[in-house]
Amino acid sequence: MSLHDGRMASTNDDARLEGVKLQNPSTPTKKPQSPKPENAITIAVSSRVLFNMDLEQQIFNQKGMEEYLKYQIEHETEPFAPGPAFPFIKALEAVNVQLRELYPDSEELFDVVLMTNHHANVGLRLINSINHHNLFIERFCMTGGNSPIGYLKAYHTNLYLSADSKKVIEALEQGIAAATMFKREKAAEVSETQLRVAFDGDAVLFSDESERIFKTQGLDKFFEHEKAHENKPLDHGPLKGFLESLGKLQKKFSAKGQRMDCPIRTYLVTARSAASSGTRALKTLRSWGLEPDEALFLAGAPKGPMLAKIKPHIFFDDQMFHIEGAAELGTVAAHVPYGVAQKVPLRKKTKDTKEFD
Numbered sequence: 126m127s128l129h130d131g132r133m134a135s136t137n138d139d140a141r142l143e144g145v146k147l148q149n150p151s152t153p154t155k156k157p158q159s160p161k162p163e164n165a166i167t168i169a170v171s172s173r174v175l176f177n178m179d180l181e182q183q184i185f186n187q188k189g190m191e192e193y194l195k196y197q198i199e200h201e202t203e204p205f206a207p208g209p210a211f212p213f214i215k216a217l218e219a220v221n222v223q224l225r226e227l228y229p230d231s232e233e234l235f236d237v238v239l240m241t242n243h244h245a246n247v248g249l250r251l252i253n254s255i256n257h258h259n260l261f262i263e264r265f266c267m268t269g270g271n272s273p274i275g276y277l278k279a280y281h282t283n284l285y286l287s288a289d290s291k292k293v294i295e296a297l298e299q300g301i302a303a304a305t306m307f308k309r310e311k312a313a314e315v316s317e318t319q320l321r322v323a324f325d326g327d328a329v330l331f332s333d334e335s336e337r338i339f340k341t342q343g344l345d346k347f348f349e350h351e352k353a354h355e356n357k358p359l360d361h362g363p364l365k366g367f368l369e370s371l372g373k374l375q376k377k378f379s380a381k382g383q384r385m386d387c388p389i390r391t392y393l394v395t396a397r398s399a400a401s402s403g404t405r406a407l408k409t410l411r412s413w414g415l416e417p418d419e420a421l422f423l424a425g426a427p428k429g430p431m432l433a434k435i436k437p438h439i440f441f442d443d444q445m446f447h448i449e450g451a452a453e454l455g456t457v458a459a460h461v462p463y464g465v466a467q468k469v470p471l472r473k474k475t476k477d478t479k480e481f482d
């Protein structure tokens with residue numbers, strides 16, 4: 126548990142959080158209604174990225190299913206500690222509170238779905254944990270080991286976060302924005318009132334077409350190619366739609382005069398350099414009508430230190446070394462296993478044993 130989580134619990138007097146404040150966490154009394162999936166921006170999270178379940182997984186690995194279930198039931202009233210996606214989900218809810226204030230009748234809100242391969246008998250502990258942390262999650266999909274893809278589609282999922290890269294790859298192949306999250310060793314403090322989301326460019330917002338030139342023909346050819354195609358927008362990448370959804374909500378705030386102090390802020394954090402290859406990136410975004418609030422062209426410099434200044438709730442990148450670099454400095458980084466960079470084997474080993482997600 127980080128300092129950050131403690132601070133969240135102490136914001137009771139914050140009027141904007143009034144809507145999510147509950148008298149008694151275990152028996153919520155007044156909660157707003159969930160929006161219809163087709164109107165909402167739906168974020169599906171697995172239980173293992175929302176909560177820290179390392180100890181339980183260890184029990185399963187060492188003692189097997191029976192002992193594991195017994196442990197979960199015996200500890201049913203003990204809430205799980207926050208996991209890597211927790212601050213992000215909390216920030217979505219803080220944005221929702223502000224949206225509901227400005228647009229009481231609108232269903233254009235974030236909606237969080239818990240997507241887990243756990244059995245129903247772990248469900249009570251998950252419900253208790255959600256209520257304990259004052260999270261607003263009404264939709265549960267307990268898939269019991271089946272693929273979550275069908276459910277993700279049924280919920281019109283705009284973003285899927287999981288600890289299982291195989292499921293994430295499957296979702297990406299079906300055109301659903303998705304990313305893998307990892308255990309966090311170190312967590313920087315993040316804003317409680319402003320949601321900050323940072324995106325890499327190539328193979329995240331954009332397709333990997335230029336990345337492929339760079340990987341196969343080198344940096345000079347890449348610059349040449351980008352110069353020659355400066356006015357040809359790049360094809361869209363797996364996370365473009367999610368940036369678009371954030372942009373849609375941002376417009377709702379600016380329509381009410383909250384452009385400068387918008388509770389959503391987006392960032393492009395790319396290894397491209399401004400002068401030689403940045404033009405095409407910016408022109409592409411403009412052609413889509415998307416405008417990140419800040420664009421950082423690092424010209425190959427490490428992303429970690431910049432991200433440590435931005436303090437995003439989540440940063441998306443397709444390359445593991447950027448993920449690791451960001452995580453080392455306390456940024457919650459999510460891996461988008463898409464494009465040419467994935468041909469390089471992942472440094473993190475995936476185990477063969479069953480993992481609850």
Ligand SMILES: [Mg+2]
Nearest residue numbers: 325327328443
């Ligand atoms: Mg990239």
